[in-house]
Amino acid sequence: MSTTITTYTGDHTGDTAIVLTETALDPYVTHASTRRWLTGPGLPCDSGVLSFAELCREGLRTVADSTGDPDGRLAAELRDQLVIGGLLGPGGALETESVLLDGATGEISTTYLLHDRPDLMDRRPLAPSLRTLVRFAEATDELAGLRGQFASYVGRYGPKAVAEASRHLLAVFEDGTDGAPAPFWKMAALIRPLALVAGRAGASGLALDLPQRLLDQEFGQGKVVRFEEVDFPATLTHEPTRRFLREVGLPEDGYLFTLDTDAPLQTLAEYCADDERGAELPAGAHHLIRLGHLVEDNSLVIDGATGAVLNFSEPEARLFPLNTDVSTLAFTLWLLHREQAIDEESGHELTTDTYDQLAMTMLQVLSTVDPTGVTAAGGGGRHYWTEVFQDVAGGVLEAVGAVR
Template structure:
């Protein structure tokens, strides 16, 4: 995690800019005084600098519901790449803050979800989350610490901050932030192993079950798998055998992508990418994608069978394993909360997961020139059931 704290001027508005939209006295005082963060890991309010205040009706047209029409659009949730993570709304009469997603072509279906009772609370919570991300302020003691225990302790501390500010009536977004964002503390970055992360011992076994993690043997590796750290990871740490979106090939030695498509039961007529002999097929992902690792560099990619396209998936096997672990952990947390995370604010959950994953492996959420990335699309696909 970055420990840099670059000061960016707060965004403030004048009384004239607030008229006639904001009548709530405390909110007017906050916007003309403290203002909104010029830089925040969770939100962006930069639109206020350029456009000032505007209503939902100004942005979406007259077809929006009466209760949304006069709400003020003041910012948006941050998300990696070009992901539309939702807008932040301010009630000018009460000072309450909510979120919504604009639905082009169907503004009448727009709804809002509570976020914070006031701008003061919103900024306070965002500051706490930024302190966790930068391991500073109230979370400075976590610098140099890692592992499940450190993550659990940071989660409890962040949850206490949020619950104290709302008398325990926490919106789903802040509960997700407290439960999921600290999970980025679990692995150790910059590992001496030659991979991007050092995962705690037996992390995958404890999460998926002792018999559900597959470790390969030397005889399973084709000659073109020459990347030593990748071979070692597959032997010693291994990968989960299966999950909602993936399945490992464990019935035979790992084939190259070319060998896989040369087999009788493989799909015919697929145009293979260059260096198909150096790409080792580990298994498959949902929607007809092969999960492959570059035998020379250790980079993890996905090969779309229908479109014959090769796309970066993760930096290496260590970050792939963390991605699969994070998905499984989220489902366990959601189950413990009677599936409140996925049913109450799925879009916000997807954004929180992408933000968390981005702090560990930017490759896992970065959008290539095609504006498409497997994990990014999978997390946002509510119907697909990834989360």
């Protein structure tokens, strides 16, 4: 199928777009306004939310063509849907969920292309039209870049900025859907603005400047532990980390993480010796300070010299990057707790039927303030938060709420 690349004019000068010829639309797209959109303004080549690269490569294809479906097991309502793109994950990675266009109605939905089990495929609503889809994606990108309609949020951080940005984005989505946006956009409006809670001015000497008492307000008074100088091993020499642990602290129990509070903090070497585990230790274990326990036999440790936060897998006796530093660790634990509060307020709408989209949205927010997971994935390594968030069977984001 033939596609052409052109350039937007007017308000979009300089932005490249995917524009299809009239011939390429036949016989797949009969919806008049959808035809005008695809042959006119077209679809964006550059988006932090969606990718239409497949449309450039393959042209319009039906789901039936994409899956093959040799045994005719594909549901009739999916057979003639057109595969036009896919949702993007953290760092612009292409997710497995495909974006579909109904050529007769112009409606947009998503599905997972299950080549081996097409009979299990279904679709979820995404937007009533291409125009709405593009507008929603643009608004989401503008929030991420603090530009366009969200330019006024530059330099504004904290719970108030989060609440205002969330209302702003939700209003955009409701305006284009008669007040009922698809779950994907609703969770985007509720979760993505959470990245604005912490500043990046570097005043703390760490990646994030968390608002005063943010953790106390979220986890409750008495549930955030602040350390004293006598609690620190001599090998913890990174002063911004020492100051953060003294003045800000960490939640004692973040569900996925439990802080060591029974004794002064130990090096990883001391912890393993005292626990008589006989575990093989990584290089530099005497300079790694164990903060606490992650589920599934993982220890959370800090590099005493740099402040980097690492995951020590005890069964594998290996270290993996976890967070940039203690400020982004605190943000991660706050993000998990905040998501659960939002989910409870919505009647668990976020974790009903769309857990995978919620996990992706959470990881996108986390990658905005801490690129550790994206960097690890790019290098072929493991990242604890990414793995547990995406564990649909384990339902971590649901389980957090169950124990609160």
